[in-house]
Amino acid sequence: MSSKPLPTDLPIHTFPSAKEWEAFLDREHATAPGCYIKLAKKSAGVGSISSAEAVEVALCFGWIDGRANGVDENWWLVRYTPRRSKSIWSQKNVNTVARLVEEGRMRPAGVAAVDAAKADGRWARAYDGPATITLSDDLTVALGAAPTASAFFEGLSKSERYTVLWRVQTASPQTRAKRIEAIVEMLAGGNVPGRAPRPQTLPKNKQAVKKTTAKKSKVRQTPASVDMVIAQSPPPMTEPRQPRRPGLRARG
Template identity: 40%
Template sequence: MNQINTIPTLEFKTQNKFENWLKKNHENSIGIWLRIFKKDTGLKSISYSEALDVALCYGWIDSQKQKFDEQSWLQKFSPRTAKSIWSKVNTGHVERLINEGKMKSPGLIAVEKAKADGRWDKAYDSPTKMIIPNDFLLELSKNKNAEDFFKKLNKTNLFSIGFRIHTAKKTETRDKRIKEIIEKLAKGENI
């Protein structure tokens, strides 16, 4: 079954309407596809940034984006899990929302859990700020073919490398990922 069909597709004209829905459903829903209309359509719709703010306040997060039609797209929102990773962009949004007094109890609980188990401090950078770790670059320098191919990668592939390394929870996992990435690069394969 197509994943889009397993959770409801909803649309909200305002941030307040989405917040009212989340207030009632944040604990019981597995998630939604939120239909967001493009600005140039003239159709009233919650914006992505408005929806993200509300979702974070209730301990939810955005994930996949899907094309819907020429006027709109779908953005998946769902409750954070105990293993949900955090981006630095979203930790920044949460800090702003806390300062503005907008965070709700479910969102604050998600933040406290992330701080307690270390996920908050391990938040990953956005694609424009992702830095390739030095330990990876050191290992890469030992393989000329991989290093040459690495130099030709686009920003998307560089982010993918940094993300995979940065999000490893254990040292063994990190080392294994570095080795696997270098092996792929040596074969001329994108990440």
């Protein structure tokens, strides 16, 4: 595996253990915009903080991890930044924080991030991982009323199904019904949220009309409800920590 160019937007650090990462955040968590951490792959034979350790320390200080990308045959690179005010929580991180609280490891900044999430409802809406997420009652009812959408949903891959369920689970109470309506509309049209819409096949006698119309209008209009769903950017199959094998990407 050849080395990939390293990002330059944030500093890159290598920490031999969780102790050094904790010391860094103790100094920098309130002022640093973020950083990248190089995590050694298991096959590298190099001493390095593990992905799980890095996430735990980050949560203690109100930071969160991003997607893991392979650098070369020995290293992963993961972006860590302060958690944003509207950042959604995973159930896995909620459970991890509960343990960190019991162990007395949470710092004021981490506690503040948790309190903010509890105050605005993000804590209660923490999303499940691919192995535990389930089909909600309201989505079940909506799909039951739309046989075409339901049939298409049943044929989706695991990752595509997770994308749909994740979007429903992370919706706020105010937007949940509209999001479900928009998702069902997309599924009925043979499309998956977050995936490019499939091209429509027109009868031959209508193709010429379509070409003429395309020349007059270069902007394709889509329903506002569909745009709302597409605009959402989930980290499907999230809460990864260290990827299982080279080539897989992770996100947290």
